[in-house]
Amino acid sequence: MQATRDFSHYVRHLGPGLSHIDLAVEGVSCAGCMSKIERGLSALPDVTLARVNLTDRRVALEWKGSALDPSRFIDRLAELGYKAYPFEPVRAEAVETEQAAFLLRCLGVAAFAAMNVMMLSIPVWSGNVGDMIPEQRDFFHWLSALIALPAAAYSGQPFFISAFRALRARRTNMDVPISIGIVLALAMSVVETIHHAEHAYFDAALMLLAFLLAGRYLDQSMRRKTRAVAGNLAALKAETATKYIGADEICVVPIAAVQAGDIVLLRPGERSAVDGTVIEGQSKIDQSLITGETLPVKAGPGAAVYAGTLNLSGALRVRVAAASEATLLAEIGRLLDNAVQARSRYVQLADRASRLYAPVVHAAALVTMLGWVAWGASWHDAIVTAISVLIITCPCALGLAIPAVQTVVSGAMFRSGVLLNSGDAIERLAVVDRVVFDKTGTLTLPELDVTNASSVPPDVFELAGRLALASHHPVAAAVARAAGARAPLEGVEEVAGEGVRGRVNGLEVRLGRPSFCGAELIADETLRRDPEASVVAFRHGDARHVFAVRQRLRVDAAGAIATLLKAGIKVEILSGDREPAVREAARSLGIDEWRAGVTPAEKIARIEELKRQGAKVLMVGDGMNDAPALAAAHVSMSPVSATHLSQATADLVFLGDRLAPVVTAIGFARKALLLMRQNLWLAAGYNVLAVPLAVAGLATPLVAAAAMSGSSLLVILNALRAHRGAREFG
Amino acid sequence: MEVLVFLVPLALALGLLGLTAFLWSLKNGQYDDLDGAGWRAIADDEPAPDKPAP
Numbered sequence: 174m175q176a177t178r179d180f181s182h183y184v185r186h187l188g189p190g191l192s193h194i195d196l197a198v199e200g201v202s203c204a205g206c207m208s209k210i211e212r213g214l215s216a217l218p219d220v221t222l223a224r225v226n227l228t229d230r231r232v233a234l235e236w237k238g239s240a241l242d243p244s245r246f247i248d249r250l251a252e253l254g255y256k257a258y259p260f261e262p263v264r265a266e267a268v269e270t271e272q273a274a275f276l277l278r279c280l281g282v283a284a285f286a287a288m289n290v291m292m293l294s295i296p297v298w299s300g301n302v303g304d305m306i307p308e309q310r311d312f313f314h315w316l317s318a319l320i321a322l323p324a325a326a327y328s329g330q331p332f333f334i335s336a337f338r339a340l341r342a343r344r345t346n347m348d349v350p351i352s353i354g355i356v357l358a359l360a361m362s363v364v365e366t367i368h369h370a371e372h373a374y375f376d377a378a379l380m381l382l383a384f385l386l387a388g389r390y391l392d393q394s395m396r397r398k399t400r401a402v403a404g405n406l407a408a409l410k411a412e413t414a415t416k417y418i419g420a421d422e423i424c425v426v427p428i429a430a431v432q433a434g435d436i437v438l439l440r441p442g443e444r445s446a447v448d449g450t451v452i453e454g455q456s457k458i459d460q461s462l463i464t465g466e467t468l469p470v471k472a473g474p475g476a477a478v479y480a481g482t483l484n485l486s487g488a489l490r491v492r493v494a495a496a497s498e499a500t501l502l503a504e505i506g507r508l509l510d511n512a513v514q515a516r517s518r519y520v521q522l523a524d525r526a527s528r529l530y531a532p533v534v535h536a537a538a539l540v541t542m543l544g545w546v547a548w549g550a551s552w553h554d555a556i557v558t559a560i561s562v563l564i565i566t567c568p569c570a571l572g573l574a575i576p577a578v579q580t581v582v583s584g585a586m587f588r589s590g591v592l593l594n595s596g597d598a599i600e601r602l603a604v605v606d607r608v609v610f611d612k613t614g615t616l617t618l619p620e621l622d623v624t625n626a627s628s629v630p631p632d633v634f635e636l637a638g639r640l641a642l643a644s645h646h647p648v649a650a651a652v653a654r655a656a657g658a659r660a661p662l663e664g665v666e667e668v669a670g671e672g673v674r675g676r677v678n679g680l681e682v683r684l685g686r687p688s689f690c691g692a693e694l695i696a697d698e699t700l701r702r703d704p705e706a707s708v709v710a711f712r713h714g715d716a717r718h719v720f721a722v723r724q725r726l727r728v729d730a731a732g733a734i735a736t737l738l739k740a741g742i743k744v745e746i747l748s749g750d751r752e753p754a755v756r757e758a759a760r761s762l763g764i765d766e767w768r769a770g771v772t773p774a775e776k777i778a779r780i781e782e783l784k785r786q787g788a789k790v791l792m793v794g795d796g797m798n799d800a801p802a803l804a805a806a807h808v809s810m811s812p813v814s815a816t817h818l819s820q821a822t823a824d825l826v827f828l829g830d831r832l833a834p835v836v837t838a839i840g841f842a843r844k845a846l847l848l849m850r851q852n853l854w855l856a857a858g859y860n861v862l863a864v865p866l867a868v869a870g871l872a873t874p875l876v877a878a879a880a881m882s883g884s885s886l887l888v889i890l891n892a893l894r895a896h897r898g899a900r901e902f903g
Numbered sequence: 904m905e906v907l908v909f910l911v912p913l914a915l916a917l918g919l920l921g922l923t924a925f926l927w928s929l930k931n932g933q934y935d936d937l938d939g940a941g942w943r944a945i946a947d948d949e950p951a952p953d954k955p956a957p
Contacts, residue, residue, distance in 0.1 A: 203942065204942030204943070204945065204946050207939060207942060207943070207946070208946050225936075225939060226935060226936040226939060227936055227938040227939030227942065228935075228936045228937055228938040228939060229936070274929065277929055277934065278926065278929060281922065281925045281926060281929065282922065285918060285921055285922040285925065286918075286922075288918070289914065289915070289918040292914065312907075316911060316915075320915075320918070
């Protein structure tokens with residue numbers, strides 16, 4: 174029974190006879206790969222477009238006619254040595270891409286207009302002290318207005334819209350003072366131009382817009398990059414299901430194409446992608462990702478199967494239940510919604526700063542105006558001076574202060590294996606004083622490992638590994654991986670539910686249950702020494718060996734925990750796993766506080782309790798049972814092997830087999846928060862220096878321009894220091 | 904100062920030209936793959952245009 178693959182779900186039809194598909198490709202890293210893939214795919218008949226995007230690691234493909242099956246492309250890429258999966262952009266990603274393009278367009282318009290207005294301004298600035306006649310100056314001012322007004326109206330949209338939304342909701346944000354500043358600067362410049370005045374602030378307003386848009390764009394492109402990587406990872410995990418399309422006919426389809434009532438096949442070694450009930454077959458199921466419990470459960474007809482669980486021994490036919498109505502998922506989803514809502518009330522640092530900054534600035538402007546009137550100046554002069562105070566204090570560098578640091582630090586985190594999922598995660602991660610770890614898949618590696626490899630002769634180990642390649646069973650797969658086996662033995666047959674056997678040099682070799690290999694005694698002894706392990710036996714002629722297989726702690730876990738403790742961060746374990754396993758892990762890592770057998774709801778309760786005590790909690794977890802707890806914590810992290818749900822919920826995702834990224838991420842975040850605060854003070858301080866000039870009525874457009882570009886430059890230079898993390902975190 | 908009659912429209916036109924060029928390049932997808940663009944410039948040649956007949 175050979176499965177066909179159906180990827181038609183991912184194909185977009187562009188027009189008569191023209192189809193399009195996006196593929197996420199693993200391992201594209203250089204120009205060589207790029208041209209190899211493009212050439213290889215273009216050589217297929219009817220392909221009209223094959224273009225690699227090296228930034229996103231994706232391939233866009235277009236072809237004529239409907240004869241071509243998309244799986245052909247995937248096979249072709251496999252021949253070329255690349256693993257590819259059809260890719261469906263998540264809606265959030267499509268929206269972000271659109272926004273980024275709009276921001277870039279606005280930035281382009283603002284920057285070009287600023288350059289042109291600046292060219293007109295320089296003769297005015299120098300002409301004011303020289304021999305420029307008033308008519309020429311007015312003419313230049315009118316020309317500036319002609320460029321600046323439409324340009325500002327277009328490129329200011331992101332700020333105006335956001336400010337309007339905030340005001341309508343009776344809130345204020347960063348964009349409100351910005352919008353007020355820009356509109357006032359432009360309006361006053363027009364009025365001044367009409368009155369043949371010496372100064373107009375068109376250049377300052379446009380420059381302000383251009384700098385702020387640059388900050389916004391940096392911020393956006395950082396988040397977009399992370400989202401693209403996360404999207405690819407989701408696609409590379411190949412969330413497909415094997416669906417019955419006839420009585421005996423099966424077909425591999427993407428999860429999105431599976432509906433309630435469908436019947437899917439779950440082979441041994443496969444992770445279930447659906448919730449459902451078993452209708453045929455007997456097997457054992459590892460539910461550790463859902464419940465945290467590492468002991469496999471038996472599954473027969475009528476048993477429930479949840480998405481994310483691993484089928485261990487036999488093939489199962491599963492009838493799909495409506496995933497959204499499935500009790501466990503629904504429960505977790507509901508908890509998740511509540512927790513996410515609770516956290517969205519957190520106010521971003523920049524908005525908090527502007528909330529303080531705006532009233533001070535507006536009050537200063539008001540005092541200036543009243544002061545000048547009291548001093549005996551005309552109302553016109555007083556208002557002009559007040560507005561120039563507003564313009565000169567407009568938080569231009571403030572808009573760059575945070576995105577610039579975020580961009581630099583997210584680049585540095587990216588290089589050390591941490592991806593950011595949400596923009597304000599850095600600020601929240603920096604204040605963490607307690608880390609809560611899940612055990613299974615977080616402190617331990619997601620894959621099983623052989624623990625007694627040193628007590629087995631290397632040649633036996635290698636032979637067992639090669640034999641194990643023939644089996645789908647996860648325990649056998651662990652043996653094959655640990656032995657580093659690459660060449661499978663020939664003529665190996667699988668005995669269902671028992672193991673695999675073959676022949677080497679005339680001697681029979683077997684790998685499987687201890688009873689299958691006649692090694693019950695050795696197996697019992699191994700289990701007495703390590704009751705948590707699973708065992709698999711190997712027999713070569715009359716020689717018998719037993720491998721103990723279990724989840725292993727990440728290699729650097731103890732070191733990472735020690736660093737955290739040394740930095741004064743408290744650490745605890747919340748695990749759904751059984752007590753002995755958790756106690757053992759906590760003991761070997763030097764963690765005093767741990768709880769075992771915890772349900773998702775209890776995890777949330779514990780985190781809420783910690784929050785009430787005033788702790789800022791970082792939750793690190795991977796299972797679906799962790800997703801609500803991740804959302805409830807102040808900030809959260811997931812290993813990249815996590816289930817889709819918890820990966821999407823976590824603020825940060827870390828790659829690789831080590832725990833060190835968790836520690837370095839905190840180090841980077843602390844440094845980044847320090848720099849962000851410095852930057853805010855720098856930006857505010859630099860502008861405050863210019864305030865006395867403005868209050869005294871001496872704020873020429875030249876001073877405004879210098880203050881803006883000077884403070885922006887300073888802030889960017891300071892942000893570049895974020896590429897090194899805080900010292901105590903290595 | 905009559906030269907302004909030429910220079911001002913010229914300056915405006917050049918500015919607009921630059922902006923149009925930028926917007927065109929943006930729409931053309933030239934900023935979609937910033938990493939790949941650098942490598943494409945030094946790639947040996949274009950992908951083989953000749954395809955075997957279907």
